[in-house]
Amino acid sequence: MRDSRPLPGGDDVSLPSLAEVEHSDWPSLQRMCETLGLNPRGRSAVVRMRVADYVRHRAHPPSWRPAREHQAALLTRLGHPDLAERVWESTIQLEAPAPWVGLGHAQLAGGFLAEAAKSFGRAAQMGDPSGELHRAETLAAGGDYQGAVGACEAYLTTHARDLRGLLMKSTFLARSGFEEEAIKVLHTAAELHPEVPLLKRTLGIALLRSGHHAAAADALQEAALREPKGIDAQVDRGAALLLAGRTREAIGVLRETLETDPTRADALNNLGVAYLAMGRPKSAAVNLERAAKHRESPRILLNLGKVMEDAHEPAEAVRAYDQVLKLRAKDPEAVAGRKRLGVPSKSRRSPRKGTAKSPKKATRTVRRKTVPSTEAPPS
Structure with missing residues (x-):
């Protein structure tokens, strides 16, 4: 007599969620035990733990698949800008600036600066003002600092107090050779954002490098007052006073600094x-x-x-x-x-034998x- 075939196991029992197990009352918990084939006897806390362990070990984690936008961003970070560019192009929709920003970053990572600038400009036209800042960085990477300044100005027309835009504009002005205009932008940023003490020191260093030593000393003094625990501004102020010809003041500031460090x-x-x-x-x-x-x-x-x-x-x-x-x-x-x-000076050739040494000349005191x-x- 042949063995009978194994009986079908039936449909899978739908498991309750952990939240249902945690908040169910005692009768509901007992019904869960009967449905799952568990022992319903014992204290309620023990039975609840028994059901929760059963659910935790048999529940399947929800399947997750990254969206196309996530795939494109990951491909850019992983060093595959060409593949990321294709994925970003498949996600472009009307009146959606985000794919254009992602496409611009992929093109920038691939070295296509002109195409990246166009993509960022398209994102700005579609309503994302930060696209102008991305375009400014791209233009500056290609050496077009004046174009980068123009992109920053286009962004600042609607975000006049934005600190990032102001600092980027100042940086690109300085790199293009317009140091005085860069200092003016830094001064504006320091006035609009007094809560950022580092701006005054940045302004003082810019004034110091451009030769405005007295103005640099004043700005660095204000920066030192805003940062009483920091001594960087005091050191820079000492250098500014020394270059401005106020040597006694510089000595006092530097000695006070060296007492701290x-x-x-x-x-x-x-x-x-x-x-x-x-x-x-x-x-x-x-x-x-x-x-x-x-x-x-x-x-x-x-x-x-x-x-x-x-x-x-x-x-x-x-x-x-x-x-x-x-x-x-x-x-x-x-x-x-x-x-x-x-x-x-040191020479690789060895001196000839029998040559007389020339007498040393007396050194002048200069x-x-x-x-x-x-x-x-x-x-």
Whole structure:
């Protein structure tokens, strides 16, 4: 006699959700146990946990498939802009600017700057004003800074107080050579957003680099008042005062800064330059040596070498210039300093035997120019 075939298992029982299990009353919980073939005996908490574990282990997670827009964005991030561009083109709809923005980013990642700028411009025409900022970044990436400024201005016509647009416009103006206009935009941004203390310091640094030392000192003083715990603005203010010729004020500001952080190499360098301008070469040398110990910067070492020349210590000056050449080969100032001190340049050819050495010329005492440092501190 043959074995009977296995009976069909029947339809799958629909499982209750975990929320239903959690909030069901005792009779409903018992019915769930009977339906699922579980033991309904025990305390209610134990039975509820029994049903919840059964549902948790047998419930299938909901299937998820990314939409076309998600696929295109992921393809752009994964480094496949050509595939992302095709997917974005399939999602374009009327009066929908988002696909145009995504398409522009894919084209930008693929290096097609002109097409990306057109896509961002199309998004701006369809009602997304941020498309103008994306277009500005694309134009600037291609070197068209004036076009980038124009795109920022088009965005700022409807968002005049937007900080991102103002800073982008200032940056592109500075890169295109219009430093004064860039400073004006930064000044406007600082007035519109007094809650951002970093703007005043950014304005002060821009004024300092453009040669407006007195105005930079005033802006950096206001930035220091807004950030009492930060000393970056104070260090920059000391450099601005020194370049403006207010040496005594610069010394006071820099010494106060070094009381808070005695390891700031840029403040030590600027203090050494200030002391040298006041006719105190020993104090200048001490501070420059401390600065060189904390940071091996060519600018600091060059200042130290020049101070040592003025102090008639040629060995220390040569050591500083040699250290500069290790960091930056063929530095013109270091090479010139070695020549002033009568040190011959290193040559690969060996000297011939029997040649008489030429007598060394006496070194002239010349006052060397030192330069304050406006470098940012190491992070």
